Amino acid sequence: MPDNNDVLSPEHLVIIITATLIGTLVRIISIKLDYRQYPNYPNGYLIHVVTGGLAAAIGAFIIPTLMEKEFTAVTFLALAIQHFREVRKIERESLLDLEGDEYTKRGDAYIDGISKIFEARNYITLLVSFTTSLTIMLLQTLTDSTIWVEVAAGSAAGILLFYVLKYFTKRQKLRDIATVTQGKIEIRGSDLFVDGMFVSHLLGREEAKGWYLEDGLAAIIHPNKEHFLIPLLNGGQRQAILFEVTRRLGQKKLYSVQDPANGKIVIALVPIIKNFDLLKETILLTPLLETVKKNPELLNLTGGNHHHGK
Template sequence: MPNNNDVISPEILVIIITATVIGTIARIISIKLDYRQYPNYPNGYLIHIVTGALAAGIGAFIIPALMEKEFTAVTFLALAIQHFREVRKIERESLMDLEGEEFTKRGNAYIDGISKIFEARNYIVFLVSFSTALTIQLIQHFLEVDFWIQVASGSIVGFIIYYLLKRFTSRQKVRDIATVTEGKMEIKGSDLYVNGNFVSHLMGREEAKDWFLNDGIAAVIKPNEEHYLIPLLNGGQRQAIIFEVTRRLGQKKLYSVQDPGKGTIVIAVVPIIKNFDLLKETILLTPILETVKKNPELLNTTLGANK
């Protein structure tokens, strides 16, 4: 007969199972398969769900381990942090390996931001699971309530923590600091202009002129406030915008120029899919990179209005 001391009590099982499930659900919710197609279905989903479940499991076991005075189990925290860092490293290496396979490169800044996000999401799952487990333990200790009330209370607290952490870690997008309008292309001699902005002098051949005038589209990005031009002119940020544009619309030919004097950025492209609304949406949904946000004042939406 097994020793009763070796059997996990129902109370602890409630904590472990509920916290692990809620943490895993939080990771599933945070996975978004949008037009950027990353992570890709189904292998990307599987990898991130499994790693998220592991993070949730680690968070769920912390409270029961402390209850049993197994203080050495806290070393799992060190293993968890190492595991999360490995996820970030693997994501970074995977995206770097794909750099030569796209129409244009993501750029190091964009890749660094993506890998940090996947690491951070595992921390979110860990904290959600830990908070769920802690809530259930406190209810079991101080209140005599039904099993389902324990589960419901822990789940509610877990999802509240998830919501708060997602709000805290959410990234601004280009639409938060700039507007995008359609540019008018014209060719003067062998020069390409968009809304009067010089773009390229490589329009000498008649085929190239017809190509841009008939199949090309252009977008003019203008910041809402003057200081927003600083992040938009960042090399990594511009590369991220160009990558998303070519990834979604395809690319036959592309030019991107900046005019700090007029406070605009021009993107002229001959895409595979000619659709300005799609081009505009893609630019506006491009996230603002972490490297741009080193100075919070650059993205303070009230800074320009208060001057």
């Protein structure tokens, strides 16, 4: 083991470098560029990779500093956590500033969920790096293994933890609680109907009638179980759906109504890209928000209505 001096020992360098690299790697893996286009390439990528690298470095340094009896590392860790919370705050403010530039607003609930996710990913990165560091240190202390065995074992432990945490923090999507069917658009006088359900007054504008009859699309969201209608009718959840739909297909005109009596939600719009399959896929891939999951029963995918009688 290392001597007490001001120079890091080779053993500690192995711990720090390996843990930092693995932590940064899993942060890069967790960044996905999908149709939501967030974070934006390349500046958004750079910001999140850098903050992830810092989180990984913090996790990597915890074990070596404690071994050197530098207990100020605990204070440094507390400051890092405070920094991650600031990142979340900045992320939230940035998205709020962009609300007026979108076809439809994300809504406060969706923005809060996005900012929490980016904060949580920094914690995951830190934990992965710390686990990698701890594994290597234990092998160095308790066994006579070679450096490559230590690096391989530490990396495997860190990556395994990443996938465990990824599964644990995985968000459900609308496809887990609902199905989507195509609705038939009708114009009766100046009113817009979808599958016989009233949606909106078109104020008699012939232009609007033509838009919907020629280029309109309508989707009907059906909850798989009666109690799944509760999260679907949540204002923040409906706003998130509308945002994803208009962000992916564009929007010339949009209406959304709910029909609790029939257990349905109707979305009727005139998109820039007329493609119902794309519309359906977008709705089903919309994440379920944290704010609609306060009661676990609401999203119990295997449970039925067995609690309703209580």
